[in-house]
Amino acid sequence: xxxxxxxxxEEKLKRSFERWPAPPELKRRLMENRRRRKERPRWFxxxxxxxxxxxxxxxVGVFAALYSGIASYQHEQQREGEAARQQVLTALRIxxxxxxxxxxxxxxxxxxxxx
Amino acid sequence: xxxxxxxxxxxxxxxxxxxxxxxxxRMTGDRGLAEEIAQDVFLEFDRRLGKMESxxxxxxxxxxxxxxxxxxxxxxxxxxxxxRWVEMEDxxxxxxxxxxxxxxxxxxxxxxxxxxxxxxxxxxxxxEELTPEEIxxxxxxxxxxxxxxxxxxxxxxxxKAAIHLKEFVREKECVRGV
Numbered sequence: 001x002x003x004x005x006x007x008x009x010e011e012k013l014k015r016s017f018e019r020w021p022a023p024p025e026l027k028r029r030l031m032e033n034r035r036r037r038k039e040r041p042r043w044f045x046x047x048x049x050x051x052x053x054x055x056x057x058x059x060v061g062v063f064a065a066l067y068s069g070i071a072s073y074q075h076e077q078q079r080e081g082e083a084a085r086q087q088v089l090t091a092l093r094i095x096x097x098x099x100x101x102x103x104x105x106x107x108x109x110x111x112x113x114x115x
Numbered sequence: 116x117x118x119x120x121x122x123x124x125x126x127x128x129x130x131x132x133x134x135x136x137x138x139x140x141r142m143t144g145d146r147g148l149a150e151e152i153a154q155d156v157f158l159e160f161d162r163r164l165g166k167m168e169s170x171x172x173x174x175x176x177x178x179x180x181x182x183x184x185x186x187x188x189x190x191x192x193x194x195x196x197x198x199r200w201v202e203m204e205d206x207x208x209x210x211x212x213x214x215x216x217x218x219x220x221x222x223x224x225x226x227x228x229x230x231x232x233x234x235x236x237x238x239x240x241x242x243e244e245l246t247p248e249e250i251x252x253x254x255x256x257x258x259x260x261x262x263x264x265x266x267x268x269x270x271x272x273x274x275k276a277a278i279h280l281k282e283f284v285r286e287k288e289c290v291r292g293v
Contacts, residue, residue: 009273010241016219017226017242020140022132026150030128030157037158 120169124161127173135181141238142185144227152184178243179253182235189231225275233268236261
């Protein structure tokens with residue numbers, strides 16, 4: 001395919017495909033957007049090192065909060081388990097004491113019948 | 116690398132807004148969308164202004180980004196399945212006839228019916244008068260592919276023009292009562 005010189009049809013295309021004039025408001029809107037963008041606080045434009053440090057601190061903070069939450073939950077579970085165990089032991093001691101009393105009464109009753 | 120060129124954003128906008136807008140308009144066929152694309156391109160350009168090494172570099176960058184943003188916008192719109200030029204005339208009140216000759220307007224309409232890669236190559240070739248090598252660089256495509264798009268696009272456009280422009284001439288003659 002030859003690109004030079006252009007034939008008649010290509011010349012017509014060239015003439016037809018001239019640049020369109022940009023709309024008059026394009027530049028005004030653009031400069032307005034540009035001004036607004038420059039006025040906006042740009043925290044994301046902080047140095048990369050600062051953003052990395054902030055992200056890492058946030059990550060560590062979240063991890064620490066999760067870890068302490070889990071540890072506290074486990075501690076609470078252990079405490080509740082221990083309390084339940086103590087209650088069972090107390091109940092067993094009471095039962096043991098009651099049975100002991102009944103045994104003593106039965107023995108006393110047996111001795112009285114023999115006499 | 117240090118460079119001496121001191122770009123002036125406003126001056127560069129004045130110089131290149133017509134190019135960026137025309138590329139976007141010919142690629143998308145939608146005046147509103149073309150304006151949006153031009154805005155995005157120039158705002159991105161402003162962010163990268165410090166990296167521009169020369170006027171040529173700036174022009175090359177603007178052309179490349181205008182084309183890629185237009186192609187992205189077209190692909191996002193493809194799902195809608197609307198006819199670009201019908202939409203353009205119906206909703207945006209743009210008439211290709213307003214600036215170019217009626218023949219030129221027909222050619223613009225025919226260009227809009229070409230597949231997007233062929234249209235991109237032809238717009239850069241005939242609007243921007245770029246060589247195939249420059250088009251390949253602007254579209255970030257292999258040279259052989261660009262040459263093929265140019266060849267096929269031109270052939271298709273010629274064929275369509277042969278049919279439609281005959282009808283067009285016949286219509287004009289009927290209107291004139293020839």
